[in-house]
Amino acid sequence: MSEFLNFLSSAxxxxxxxxxxxxxxxxxxxGSFVLLKKQSLIGDAMAHATLPGVCAVYIIFNVKSIPLxxxxxxxxxxxxxxxIQAIVKHSRIKTDASIGVVxxxxxxxxxxxxxxxxxxxxxNRSGLDEFIFGQAAAMVKSDIQVIALGSLIIIIVSALxxxxxxxxxxxPQYAKGIGLPVxxxxxxxxxxxxxxxxxxIQMVGVVLIAALLITPPLAARYWTDRLGRMAFxxxxxxxxxxxxxxxxxxxxxxxxxxxxxxxxxSVIFLVSLLFGARKxxxxxxxxxx
Amino acid sequence: xxxxxxxxxxGCLVGVTCGVTGALLVLRKMAMLADAISHTVLLGxxxxxxxxxxxxxxxxxxxxxxxxxxxxxxxxxxxxxxxxSDAAIGVVFTSLFALGVVLISFIGDNVHLDVQHALMGExxxxxxxxxxxxxxxxxxxxxxMLGGVLLLNISIILLLYKxxxxxxxxxxxxxxxxxxxxxxHYLLMTMVSFSTVASFDSVGAILVVAMxxxxxxxxxxxxxxxxxxxxxxxxxxxxxxxxGYGGAVLFDVSISGAIASATGLLFTLCFLLSPKHGMxxxxxxxxxxxxxx
Numbered sequence: 001m002s003e004f005l006n007f008l009s010s011a012x013x014x015x016x017x018x019x020x021x022x023x024x025x026x027x028x029x030x031g032s033f034v035l036l037k038k039q040s041l042i043g044d045a046m047a048h049a050t051l052p053g054v055c056a057v058y059i060i061f062n063v064k065s066i067p068l069x070x071x072x073x074x075x076x077x078x079x080x081x082x083x084i085q086a087i088v089k090h091s092r093i094k095t096d097a098s099i100g101v102v103x104x105x106x107x108x109x110x111x112x113x114x115x116x117x118x119x120x121x122x123x124n125r126s127g128l129d130e131f132i133f134g135q136a137a138a139m140v141k142s143d144i145q146v147i148a149l150g151s152l153i154i155i156i157v158s159a160l161x162x163x164x165x166x167x168x169x170x171x172p173q174y175a176k177g178i179g180l181p182v183x184x185x186x187x188x189x190x191x192x193x194x195x196x197x198x199x200x201i202q203m204v205g206v207v208l209i210a211a212l213l214i215t216p217p218l219a220a221r222y223w224t225d226r227l228g229r230m231a232f233x234x235x236x237x238x239x240x241x242x243x244x245x246x247x248x249x250x251x252x253x254x255x256x257x258x259x260x261x262x263x264x265x266s267v268i269f270l271v272s273l274l275f276g277a278r279k280x281x282x283x284x285x286x287x288x289x
Numbered sequence: 290x291x292x293x294x295x296x297x298x299x300g301c302l303v304g305v306t307c308g309v310t311g312a313l314l315v316l317r318k319m320a321m322l323a324d325a326i327s328h329t330v331l332l333g334x335x336x337x338x339x340x341x342x343x344x345x346x347x348x349x350x351x352x353x354x355x356x357x358x359x360x361x362x363x364x365x366x367x368x369x370x371x372x373x374s375d376a377a378i379g380v381v382f383t384s385l386f387a388l389g390v391v392l393i394s395f396i397g398d399n400v401h402l403d404v405q406h407a408l409m410g411e412x413x414x415x416x417x418x419x420x421x422x423x424x425x426x427x428x429x430x431x432x433x434m435l436g437g438v439l440l441l442n443i444s445i446i447l448l449l450y451k452x453x454x455x456x457x458x459x460x461x462x463x464x465x466x467x468x469x470x471x472x473x474h475y476l477l478m479t480m481v482s483f484s485t486v487a488s489f490d491s492v493g494a495i496l497v498v499a500m501x502x503x504x505x506x507x508x509x510x511x512x513x514x515x516x517x518x519x520x521x522x523x524x525x526x527x528x529x530x531x532x533g534y535g536g537a538v539l540f541d542v543s544i545s546g547a548i549a550s551a552t553g554l555l556f557t558l559c560f561l562l563s564p565k566h567g568m569x570x571x572x573x574x575x576x577x578x579x580x581x582x
Binding site: 039044087101105107113114115255263 | 315318319320321323324370371372373375376378379380383384386387388390391394495496498499501502503505506509510537540541542543545546547548549550552553556560566568571
């Protein structure tokens with residue numbers, strides 16, 4: 001126990017925990033909008049698509065710089081989103097197949113670049129591998145500062161435009177009618193999603209970051225019908241998952257952080273599914289009998 | 290047979306097996322369910338290992354089939370309880386996949402099963418893992434497993450060709466004339482799980498997803514005929530394996546990654562050049578129409 005307390009009081013751990021709370025909260029918050037827009041899986045594709053971006057930046061500049069990685073990740077993430085929409089628009093391919101095509105091809109190409117890096121550059125690729133599943137234990141203070149700052153900006157932006165985002169998702173026609181630039185707010189939301197994916201991949205990894213956008217809001221949905229409360233609750237669920245997952249990961253011996261955070265969120269989802277006050281299975285069963 | 294010939298054969302078998310099955314998924318708008326299953330199958334493999342303590346093919350197929358069908362059932366259950374379908378897929382596959390990854394990290398280093406392997410596969414090692422019966426070397430295990438699954442898939446499709454076709458294009462009609470639509474749905478999910486687990490060891494999860502979704506989508510751009518689309522999809526899958534292997538050797542990179550990229554390349558070609566549904570053909574037709582007006 002004292003060992004555990006010792007570990008908790010170390011400055012690095014505290015930074016990592018702080019980062020995971022803010023990241024979890026921000027992704028839960030954004031996730032609520034994404035869920036209502038029915039774009040959950042686009043977030044997944046975007047996350048997978050960041051891998052080639054990160055690798056390409058490393059090949060071009062041959063330095064391990066987190067800000068540069070994030071720029072590369074954002075570029076390919078946005079490109080993937082654009083391609084998904086372009087394929088649907090210009091051919092008979094449906095959205096789900098289009099997402100699958102873009103996701104798997106981008107990720108496959110990312111793996112190609114990753115192996116190219118291993119074989120052709122002097123530097124080892126450790127640090128790049130962590131982008132696949134996330135490794136909180138390997139992060140240093142400056143990484144956390146990027147995550148915390150990025151998440152904080154995302155939280156503030158979505159709080160500022162909360163009403164506008166809400167109207168343009170729920171009723172785009174009405175929003176246009178009262179003069180809101182709906183396409184601008186769609187763009188802002190897309191930017192926020194790219195932002196959270198990009199700052200989150202270091203901690204959660206590209207394969208599972210989408211879960212942080214999908215699971216918390218889905219769990220929150222079982223407790224309330226109001227978007228404001230749902231977004232806040234979803235943020236809290238994300239934050240709790242972040243902390244608990246990171247704690248287990250850093251305390252355990254090299255357990256991957258991302259999957260643990262996701263599992264925590266899944267457990268909360270399961271509890272909500274059963275016991276949720278609004279639409280939980282038990283409440284439903286009681287009502288129908 | 291030489292070392293690289295075995296690798297190419299394995300790649301082509303993955304292409305045909307996943308291509309044919311995947312074409313059905315693309316038509317039934319279940320591409321993302323395939324993505325989900327190819328992730329969750331990892332849990333089935335780890336589970337089979339934990340139960341039997343060996344990396345044997347048959348228990349793995351069973352484990353994968355169970356988890357694959359479980360994935361489909363869970364998504365269906367959430368879907369019918371009011372969760373929108375894409376979010377239902379998202380929450381189920383990330384949960385099960387995360388569980389699989391965490392369980393893998395508990396398995397010791399001495400076992401040939403890790404996350405890297407599960408994601409990227411180790412097709413380069415396929416020729417050394419051979420099947421020996423009564424002291425006779427019969428070639429790589431993966432080739433036998435893939436061949437078996439391919440044979441199984443093709444016989445199912447041939448046997449139930451009409452039923453699958455009707456339930457794909459008009460589920461209502463199929464139901465009214467007594468076709469077991471639900472059974473076919475889960476049969477298909479089992480086929481996907483089998484194809485995934487047979488391909489998993491050699492090419493990893495990423496390539497399985499690419500091979501399931503991309504060749505089917507490319508074939509969908511080339512033809513309007515059901516049977517033709519299945520054949521084309523298999524051919525495109527095999528072709529991607531050839532192109533990808535060539536690229537991988539040329540640039541000395543991951544074979545499965547290169548094959549996934551090759552599926553993307555072929556898809557881009559179909560997207561642009563397909564005589565009927567391609568961008569360029571459409572553009573010409575529009576141009577012509579404007580002129581005739």
